[in-house]
Amino acid sequence: MQNIIIGQYVPGQSFIHKLDPRAKLLTAFLFVIIVFLANNWITYVLLGAFTLLAIFVSKLPLRYIYNGLKPILLVIILTFLLHVFLTKEGPLLLDLGFLEVYEGGVEQGIFISLRLLFLILITSLLTLTTTPIDITVGIETLLGPMKKIGLPVHEFALMMSIALRFIPTLLEETEKIMKAQSARGAQFSSGPIKERLKSIVPLLVPLFVSAFKRAEDLAMAMEARGYRGGEGRTSIRLLKWSGKDTTLFIILLLLCVSLLLLRS
Amino acid sequence: MEELITVQDVSFRYQEDQPHVLHGVSLSVYKGEWLAIVGHNGSGKSTLAKLLNGLQLPEKGDVLVEGYNSRDEESIWEIRRRVGIVFQNPDNQFVGTSVRDDVAFGLENSGMARELMLERINESVQKVRMEDYLDQEPHRLSGGQKQRVAIAGIIALRPSIVILDEATSMLDPAGRREVLQTMRKLKEEEGMTVISITHDLEEAAQADRLVVMNAGEVIDEGIPVEVFKKGDMLEQIGLDLPFPLQVQRALSERGYDFSRLTLSQEELVNELWTLQLKV
Numbered sequence: 001m002q003n004i005i006i007g008q009y010v011p012g013q014s015f016i017h018k019l020d021p022r023a024k025l026l027t028a029f030l031f032v033i034i035v036f037l038a039n040n041w042i043t044y045v046l047l048g049a050f051t052l053l054a055i056f057v058s059k060l061p062l063r064y065i066y067n068g069l070k071p072i073l074l075v076i077i078l079t080f081l082l083h084v085f086l087t088k089e090g091p092l093l094l095d096l097g098f099l100e101v102y103e104g105g106v107e108q109g110i111f112i113s114l115r116l117l118f119l120i121l122i123t124s125l126l127t128l129t130t131t132p133i134d135i136t137v138g139i140e141t142l143l144g145p146m147k148k149i150g151l152p153v154h155e156f157a158l159m160m161s162i163a164l165r166f167i168p169t170l171l172e173e174t175e176k177i178m179k180a181q182s183a184r185g186a187q188f189s190s191g192p193i194k195e196r197l198k199s200i201v202p203l204l205v206p207l208f209v210s211a212f213k214r215a216e217d218l219a220m221a222m223e224a225r226g227y228r229g230g231e232g233r234t235s236i237r238l239l240k241w242s243g244k245d246t247t248l249f250i251i252l253l254l255l256c257v258s259l260l261l262l263r264s
Numbered sequence: 265m266e267e268l269i270t271v272q273d274v275s276f277r278y279q280e281d282q283p284h285v286l287h288g289v290s291l292s293v294y295k296g297e298w299l300a301i302v303g304h305n306g307s308g309k310s311t312l313a314k315l316l317n318g319l320q321l322p323e324k325g326d327v328l329v330e331g332y333n334s335r336d337e338e339s340i341w342e343i344r345r346r347v348g349i350v351f352q353n354p355d356n357q358f359v360g361t362s363v364r365d366d367v368a369f370g371l372e373n374s375g376m377a378r379e380l381m382l383e384r385i386n387e388s389v390q391k392v393r394m395e396d397y398l399d400q401e402p403h404r405l406s407g408g409q410k411q412r413v414a415i416a417g418i419i420a421l422r423p424s425i426v427i428l429d430e431a432t433s434m435l436d437p438a439g440r441r442e443v444l445q446t447m448r449k450l451k452e453e454e455g456m457t458v459i460s461i462t463h464d465l466e467e468a469a470q471a472d473r474l475v476v477m478n479a480g481e482v483i484d485e486g487i488p489v490e491v492f493k494k495g496d497m498l499e500q501i502g503l504d505l506p507f508p509l510q511v512q513r514a515l516s517e518r519g520y521d522f523s524r525l526t527l528s529q530e531e532l533v534n535e536l537w538t539l540q541l542k543v
């Protein structure tokens with residue numbers, strides 16, 4: 001249950017952990033773009049080196065990284081196979097009669113799956129080394145200027161942080177209601193699917209009722225403490241841009257330039 | 265005594281088509297006192313609390329807090345800064361994802377500079393003895409601890425009045441003691457004015473002054489000893505008398521005479537053994 005409020009965050013003291021969340025968010029965002037610059041072996045090797053270096057520097061146990069990857073692994077393999085079987089370029093490598101494999105297909109398959117892999121690795125590195133609340137604050141500050149064009153940035157960030165704060169509370173409550181309903185004979189974990197679905201209803205109804213009550217109470221408590229929207233509001237959370245963050249950007253810039261020079 | 269809050273002949277209802285919840289309520293709150301408000305469920309206590317800090321506005325009459333009338337739009341923020349409310353449910357008033365964030369919430373709303381905020385936060389968490397939990401998440405705190413954080417979040421704004429709206433009713437006895445002790449200390453040491461809305465007459469008996477509400481009206485007001493003399497009236501409106509008082513009343517019915525009202529166990533014990541001496 002704790003896993004949910006901290007997201008996938010794995011506490012640590014590494015270079016990456018200590019980076020400003022804004023720097024990490026921007027890097028992840030830029031990385032998503034520059035990944036598409038790679039189009040030959042040397043550029044993919046370069047991206048791979050950057051990704052591996054990032055993982056190494058984060059000092060995260062590989063198990064966490066693998067766990068983050070697991071659900072997407074199938075997609076990567078499927079992408080690879082699709083390309084291998086459907087791209088008909090270059091010399092023929094294998095002919096099984098009903099199925100022909102070309103060199104171009106294998107190459108494309110490898111490239112596209114590597115691209116996916118790098119994207120997943122870098123973005124999960126972001127969530128593994130940054131708490132959800134820091135990510136929220138980072139997004140809020142990065143999007144700050146968008147308030148001028150009427151984007152509800154503050155409201156969005158507040159909504160996120162309240163959601164993060166209440167997830168454990170609601171989970172605890174779900175557990176409690178489940179126990180109460182089980183005590184009355186409801187079955188949540190056995191029986192036919194139809195029965196189990198039916199038993200969800202007496203779980204959801206009280207949960208929703210209480211969530212609305214909580215929302216009402218919370219709104220009142222917030223108003224009582226002088227909340228009146230984002231305008232003129234200060235923040236206790238301070239983001240500090242340091243030398244580390246600038247270093248990261250220089251590395252990213254170098255990577256970008258090398259990709260541009262080396263791509264074919 | 266300096267009058268902090270004046271409620272003048274206030275009537276209120278939530279909706280036009282609904283009956284009035286408060287009928288012509290008048291009330292004064294004085295600086296530095298501990299005022300208990302008691303009354304049956306639905307007698308309008310929470311509604312009154314909401315009127316006292318401008319969460320609701322009177323339909324008739326006025327609410328004045330240190331001279332600010334809650335009807336003036338500009339005054340509302342001054343009033344909310346001066347009157348803090350600790351609500352009943354510890355979970356539903358915890359806004360932040362950590363103790364520090366939660367205590368900061370009100371300060372952030374007031375637009376305070378970060379440096380000053382940090383100072384205020386440290387100061388107020390120390391007053392409620394939660395300084396070791398600054399980074400703790402709410403679901404790892406007990407109910408009593410959460411209520412103490414709520415108090416810290418309010419006193420960080422340096423209000424003149426703290427209202428406890430059944431703030432201890434969802435807590436276990438230990439949590440209840442924790443919260444009440446914290447408030448008593450704040451009252452003694454900081455001269456805070458406390459309005460405690462409660463069902464617990466034993467707690468109310470400890471107050472400096474007592475207001476009894478029934479069906480949206482203030483039906484009695486005075487020091488606890490005086491109010492508790494009208495035990496029958498309190499029972500009639502559905503309140504449970506403090507246990508020591510119940511014992512005393514039961515004994516009086518059986519012909520024992522007491523020299524004074526016993527509101528605490530200690531007083532009762534003292535009365536009982538002196539009673540035996542006389543006999």
Ligand SMILES: Nc1ncnc2c1ncn2[C@@H]1O[C@H](COP(=O)(O)OP(=O)(O)OP(=O)(O)O)[C@@H](O)[C@H]1O
Pocket residue numbers: 278279285303304305306307308309310311312
């Ligand atoms: N938001 C609301 N909308 C409409 N009616 C309300 C609302 N809140 C309370 N009431 C009604 O106003 C009356 C007084 O409620 P209030 O909550 O002030 O009582 P209370 O004395 O605090 O009771 P309790 O001891 O149960 O907390 C009740 O009849 C209640 O149904």
Ligand SMILES: [Mg+2]
Pocket residue numbers: 309310311429430
């Ligand atoms: Mg109430």
